[in-house]
Amino acid sequence: MGIALSIAIPIIVVAAAIMLVAAARRRETMAAEGHLNRETRRRDRGRVAVDGEPVAGPTGREVERAAVVARQSAGTEVVEAVDASVEEWTPPHPEMVGVSRRQFLNRSTVAMMGFGLSGFGAACIAFLWPPFVTGFGADVNVGLVDDVKSRIKDENGFLYIPEGRAWVTEYPQAALQKAQNVYSAPELAGIESGLIALFQKCPHLGCRVPSCLTSQWFECPCHGSRYNQVGEKRGGPAPRGMDRFAMSVNSKGEFIIRTGTIIQGPPIGVNTTGQEPEGPSCLGGASH
Template identity: 60%
Template sequence: MNPLVIAVPVVVVLALVLLVAAARRRDTDEATGLLSRETLKRDRGEPAVLAGATRTTGREVERSVEVERRGGGAELVTAGAADLAPYVPPDPDTLGVTRRQFFNRSIVLLMGLGLSGFGAAVLAFLWPQPKGGFGSKIRVGNVADIKAAVDANDGFYYVAEGRMWITNYPEAAIDKAKAVYPQPVLNSMEAGLAVLYQKCPHLGCRVPDCKTSQWFECPCHGSQYNQAGEKKGGPAPRGMDRFVTEVTGGVLTVDTGTVIQGPPIGTNTTGQEAEGPHCVTGGGGGH
């Protein structure tokens, strides 16, 4: 057998024995053990003591402290019971908050905030919405006043609260309209008004009016509609959408919470053509 195979384990075992012995000696050694090199260097570098004074090294100081600790020095004075101060439990505010308490309280606080936010969202969802504004029934006003507002704005009257356009609808076109539009839309047409949703049926852009052509012309992709919201050109799949309308006692009320799809391509009940230059090019001008 190769001698190295036996020698290597023996050397390792001896080294472990030496390390264990050194550790035990260090644990059981007295407090007057060897001083570090840095301590010895500082001791040598201390200024000279006065003449006649005894120089005390660090090792001697440590030895004297060890002797006193073992009872070889001056006798300790035992305090009497009368000299002891009464026990007072510590004040929690003085001790402060431990790390465990901090994390526990932080977790509880975060959970409370999360549950509060969730509860507020649920209440907001279930709470009844206030009346008025888009999505509700809007009392626009007297039909005569609305027609005057349409004329004052060159044929187009915008009601921001309901996101709607209102234009004049000719009485001569009512018979054609009855073959295309449902009664909730005809209610306003029979009163001489067309009520249109501002959103383009193509991709939802807000459709503005064009004063020169007297049409609605979408700036996003060029869809064009006459004053009745019937498609005249562009990529839109149908005419402008409508709302449910009511006319009672000469007052127009629009239910903006109910949207009715616009008329199909090719619908042209009024026969209105462009009355001037287009504001948006590329509409195609076809039906």
């Protein structure tokens, strides 16, 4: 507190001195009186002498005072209007017209507002425009349906698509009628082509579910949940079957996985394919 006062007091004193000096200068200007030296003031008391003879007339100070009085009373004088001929107005050339300070400020304000509104509008459009994404969250084109089935066979029944975090397996045509009674239209769009795309994450606690080539099932190593080749639950603590993606086949016959739409897996008890384990479990122990 003491330091602040010690700084503030000198600042206040200096500001007051500046205000007093400014007021004095203004008063001298209004009175039309300047700073005169001693010799000038002594000579000004008398009359102006020409060739040694004093000339009658007012002193310099009297002239200055008369000028002040005339200036102060000038506003009350009535000046008669002088007749003047009216000339036709000619617009100036655009290159000769300058920009006033007010015009500059007005145009600058309008320009800044325009830039601000443009930026806000661009931000709104960018927010509403669908984002351009690839990989997980977007549509993943796996290829022609026949080519995908061939790749599944080459991978011993399980094709993994890393950019979509998806497993793709074949759906047996013999089970299609049962599937139509269980699955939704976005799922059936892929199932009817003989393919199904499953989300790699276990619905129990989110572990990545690997395939088991010996049993031809999906088997979660975290807590032992098991699913058949189309992701229907066959054992373990999972609350449902493996989640799956919406699927479609385009006009070119290409299988599309819509990874932006995840559909919950079928409830416990759904077994449209009737597939049993084809060999030993990768986790050991019983297969069921």
